[in-house]
Amino acid sequence: MNSPSGGDLYGFRDAQGEQGRSCSVRGYCSPAHESTGPELVRDLVSLIQQAEADNAVKVLVFRSADPDYFISHVDVTRIKEYREEAAKLTGEASIALLFRYLSASRLVSIAQIEGRARGAGSEFVLACDLRFAARESAIFGHPEAGTGVSPGAGGIQHLARLMGRARALEVMLSAQDYGAELAERYGWINRALPAKELGNFVRSLAHRIAKFPAAGVVTVKDRVNAIALAPVEDFRRDSDLFGEGARSPEAQRRFLAALKRGFQTRDAEMDLAGLLGGLADD
Amino acid sequence: MNSPSGGDLYGFRDAQGEQGRSCSVRGYCSPAHESTGPELVRDLVSLIQQAEADNAVKVLVFRSADPDYFISHVDVTRIKEYREEAAKLTGEASIALLFRYLSASRLVSIAQIEGRARGAGSEFVLACDLRFAARESAIFGHPEAGTGVSPGAGGIQHLARLMGRARALEVMLSAQDYGAELAERYGWINRALPAKELGNFVRSLAHRIAKFPAAGVVTVKDRVNAIALAPVEDFRRDSDLFGEGARSPEAQRRFLAALKRGFQTRDAEMDLAGLLGGLADD
Amino acid sequence: MNSPSGGDLYGFRDAQGEQGRSCSVRGYCSPAHESTGPELVRDLVSLIQQAEADNAVKVLVFRSADPDYFISHVDVTRIKEYREEAAKLTGEASIALLFRYLSASRLVSIAQIEGRARGAGSEFVLACDLRFAARESAIFGHPEAGTGVSPGAGGIQHLARLMGRARALEVMLSAQDYGAELAERYGWINRALPAKELGNFVRSLAHRIAKFPAAGVVTVKDRVNAIALAPVEDFRRDSDLFGEGARSPEAQRRFLAALKRGFQTRDAEMDLAGLLGGLADD
Numbered sequence: 001m002n003s004p005s006g007g008d009l010y011g012f013r014d015a016q017g018e019q020g021r022s023c024s025v026r027g028y029c030s031p032a033h034e035s036t037g038p039e040l041v042r043d044l045v046s047l048i049q050q051a052e053a054d055n056a057v058k059v060l061v062f063r064s065a066d067p068d069y070f071i072s073h074v075d076v077t078r079i080k081e082y083r084e085e086a087a088k089l090t091g092e093a094s095i096a097l098l099f100r101y102l103s104a105s106r107l108v109s110i111a112q113i114e115g116r117a118r119g120a121g122s123e124f125v126l127a128c129d130l131r132f133a134a135r136e137s138a139i140f141g142h143p144e145a146g147t148g149v150s151p152g153a154g155g156i157q158h159l160a161r162l163m164g165r166a167r168a169l170e171v172m173l174s175a176q177d178y179g180a181e182l183a184e185r186y187g188w189i190n191r192a193l194p195a196k197e198l199g200n201f202v203r204s205l206a207h208r209i210a211k212f213p214a215a216g217v218v219t220v221k222d223r224v225n226a227i228a229l230a231p232v233e234d235f236r237r238d239s240d241l242f243g244e245g246a247r248s249p250e251a252q253r254r255f256l257a258a259l260k261r262g263f264q265t266r267d268a269e270m271d272l273a274g275l276l277g278g279l280a281d282d
Numbered sequence: 283m284n285s286p287s288g289g290d291l292y293g294f295r296d297a298q299g300e301q302g303r304s305c306s307v308r309g310y311c312s313p314a315h316e317s318t319g320p321e322l323v324r325d326l327v328s329l330i331q332q333a334e335a336d337n338a339v340k341v342l343v344f345r346s347a348d349p350d351y352f353i354s355h356v357d358v359t360r361i362k363e364y365r366e367e368a369a370k371l372t373g374e375a376s377i378a379l380l381f382r383y384l385s386a387s388r389l390v391s392i393a394q395i396e397g398r399a400r401g402a403g404s405e406f407v408l409a410c411d412l413r414f415a416a417r418e419s420a421i422f423g424h425p426e427a428g429t430g431v432s433p434g435a436g437g438i439q440h441l442a443r444l445m446g447r448a449r450a451l452e453v454m455l456s457a458q459d460y461g462a463e464l465a466e467r468y469g470w471i472n473r474a475l476p477a478k479e480l481g482n483f484v485r486s487l488a489h490r491i492a493k494f495p496a497a498g499v500v501t502v503k504d505r506v507n508a509i510a511l512a513p514v515e516d517f518r519r520d521s522d523l524f525g526e527g528a529r530s531p532e533a534q535r536r537f538l539a540a541l542k543r544g545f546q547t548r549d550a551e552m553d554l555a556g557l558l559g560g561l562a563d564d
Numbered sequence: 565m566n567s568p569s570g571g572d573l574y575g576f577r578d579a580q581g582e583q584g585r586s587c588s589v590r591g592y593c594s595p596a597h598e599s600t601g602p603e604l605v606r607d608l609v610s611l612i613q614q615a616e617a618d619n620a621v622k623v624l625v626f627r628s629a630d631p632d633y634f635i636s637h638v639d640v641t642r643i644k645e646y647r648e649e650a651a652k653l654t655g656e657a658s659i660a661l662l663f664r665y666l667s668a669s670r671l672v673s674i675a676q677i678e679g680r681a682r683g684a685g686s687e688f689v690l691a692c693d694l695r696f697a698a699r700e701s702a703i704f705g706h707p708e709a710g711t712g713v714s715p716g717a718g719g720i721q722h723l724a725r726l727m728g729r730a731r732a733l734e735v736m737l738s739a740q741d742y743g744a745e746l747a748e749r750y751g752w753i754n755r756a757l758p759a760k761e762l763g764n765f766v767r768s769l770a771h772r773i774a775k776f777p778a779a780g781v782v783t784v785k786d787r788v789n790a791i792a793l794a795p796v797e798d799f800r801r802d803s804d805l806f807g808e809g810a811r812s813p814e815a816q817r818r819f820l821a822a823l824k825r826g827f828q829t830r831d832a833e834m835d836l837a838g839l840l841g842g843l844a845d846d
């Protein structure tokens with residue numbers, strides 16, 4: 001999710017986006033497969049700060065230039081580093097609180113998902129206000145339990161509320177991949193749409209919302225968040241539990257075994273669910 | 283939703299209803315497209331009072347004689363008036379609290395929706411205990427954000443709990459129309475049924491429930507409401523926020539622009555989502 | 565749900581199960597149609613105690629040897645007896661608290677449902693962490709309101725959270741049977757699967773989860789339960805309300821009328837929804 005080019009941090013790859021800063025919809029486009037690491041978190045902090053400071057910006061759209069990956073899970077070798085980047089916005093070394101900051105922002109955020117969104121990638125998507133996925137190609141997953149840890153960036157809070165107890169447990173205990181249609185049925189995403197319609201649908205919706213008066217939009221967000229966005233302390237607790245889990249000898253052993261099998265590489269993670277299942281047999 | 287005739291206030295248009303006051307299922311039939319205004323609210327207050335006073339009445343069924351409209355959003359030119367009618371039942375000038383009163387009543391309420399239910403019309407439907415819609419023709423929408431205000435009659439409370447955060451935000455921020463099938467997938471309604479089966483399905487269900495002992499039915503309602511019906515103060519707050527929003531210069535300007543384009547007329551509201559989208563370009 | 569044989573209390577009917585106590589997945593197989601009565605509750609208490617005491621056991625799978633029935637509702641003639649069996653685990657004479665104990669356990673429980681699961685049978689299924697059903701044959705229902713009582717073993721707590729207010733009310737006020745596909749759409753179960761795939765799916769998932777480190781699994785369960793598992797006092801209250809309802813003259817009269825029509829027999833309960841509808845005409 002590095003900005004594709006320095007001067008085009010918000011650059012939507014369409015006519016509207018290219019009109020510059022007067023545009024009320026800004027897109028952010030991840031260039032390639034990348035773990036949630038310090039660079040991505042730094043970019044996200046910068047994006048949110050700049051967009052919030054510009055009253056003309058009302059809607060953010062996130063998508064990826066890599067058709068196979070939206071955003072991957074955290075880089076387990078750089079947890080301390082990416083957490084420190086998050087602290088630059090929220091004062092706390094936790095991406096759970098950074099993601100929650102986005103959910104609570106006056107900005108309306110929309111995720112347009114064509115590829116894989118797992119772990120913190122799924123949690124980023126869950127932090128966005130709206131999320132639409134390509135029916136044919138989008139894949140969602142929470143691999144944490146497969147390495148002995150638990151989702152630490154808000155996934156537990158969102159999934160339990162969106163899907164209910166049994167489906168949230170299934171998703172997080174199975175560490176399986178879920179296609180877009182099943183993700184829609186489970187409430188993980190708003191809707192799965194045909195890939196060829198997805199971009200236009202999201203663009204049209206983003207511009208429609210951006211034209212409505214800010215007052216009603218902000219009130220709706222605030223009131224819905226008061227009901228359906230978990231308190232800061234619950235995000236913080238999940239973040240702490242992930243940190244404790246990741247430092248445990250059992251998780252460290254699993255991380256190493258997984259890294260040997262290609263964990264955190266583009267190719268091996270095409271089938272991360274399979275990698276984790278094999279890991280259990282080590 | 284005026285009573286079709288004075289002496290037939292509860293009159294179901296079927297054999298059961300015509301058997302008179304000994305019938306435990308009462309239907310209420312809206313005659314034609316009408317905004318949620320003082321007349322409709324007065325009728326609703328009267329209906330609830332009479333039905334609650336009659337121990338033989340156990341189930342209320344609401345439907346519309348107009349195939350295109352169930353109940354429309356509030357009449358934005360008569361907010362003070364319809365609110366005063368609501369106060370006659372609950373003591374508070376708010377239809378949010380009137381609708382919540384129905385949800386908390388010992389009466390089981392069922393909405394049978396063949397046409398449009400938007401804004402307060404959707405909120406009335408959400409206040410009913412059960413709601414079934416014609417797959418081919420029913421349409422749901424929350425147009426409030428399109429005019430700069432927020433849903434004030436309980437929609438935020440119900441939708442956030444029924445759909446979860448992302449879909450509730452989508453529905454209320456997009457101000458789009460939603461067909462019955464998508465409304466079912468999002469949990470807005472219990473189920474979308476073929477139009478030609480809908481009436482029999484609802485009638486049969488209403489009479490089945492009405493024959494069960496009151497004790498179990500009331501306990502189930504009370505216990506479910508304790509979990510899933512938001513507190514009075516949250517309905518009141520949303521109602522106040524709608525009132526404040528509607529008095530703002532921005533919303534007043536939008537209301538006027540919308541009225542010029544046919545807002546609150548039967549024909550223009552056939553495509554209200556389109557009207558609001560065009561409005562944004564004014 | 566008697567144990568099929570004394571020495572095979574956890575005996576899965578497959579190779580893994582037959583490997584004995586070193587196996588981390590244990591299955592429990594109900595032999596035939598049986599109400600939730602003292603024998604079943606005693607067996608369940610024993611199963612949970614033994615499985616929790618054995619650190620090697622991580623996942624429990626529940627299924628039935630009777631293709632038509634998973635577990636039936638409570639035996640209304642033996643309420644005091646089965647409640648006393650439940651007290652042996654939790655100290656309180658309530659199956660609501662026994663079922664909740666299972667939900668809160670470190671053990672991951674999975675229900676594999678091929679036949680009918682009604683009343684307490686549905687509530688047992690809802691207490692399991694995951695539940696998968698045969699699309700062609702599984703049937704779910706809450707018949708309590710048909711006899712004037714309310715679900716007392718956690719059904720209200722789970723259904724209101726899983727389905728939202730309107731669908732939970734529909735299910736519990738209608739006392740109708742629901743097929744597996746509709747149960748999936750309503751969130752009653754995780755998923756409906758083709759009957760011939762169901763067993764392999766569940767077995768594979770159970771063994772996958774059992775191989776993951778316990779730490780992450782337990783943290784996920786604890787954190788999800790903190791959000792989505794209702795407090796003990798709400799289960800206790802529903803249990804008390806069921807007890808009070810069942811002792812009322814109206815419910816006693818209904819129970820007798822139902823028993824005359826074959827209530828609590830295998831044949832008559834093949835269409836329990838029809839039996840209850842006819843009862844209302846008595």
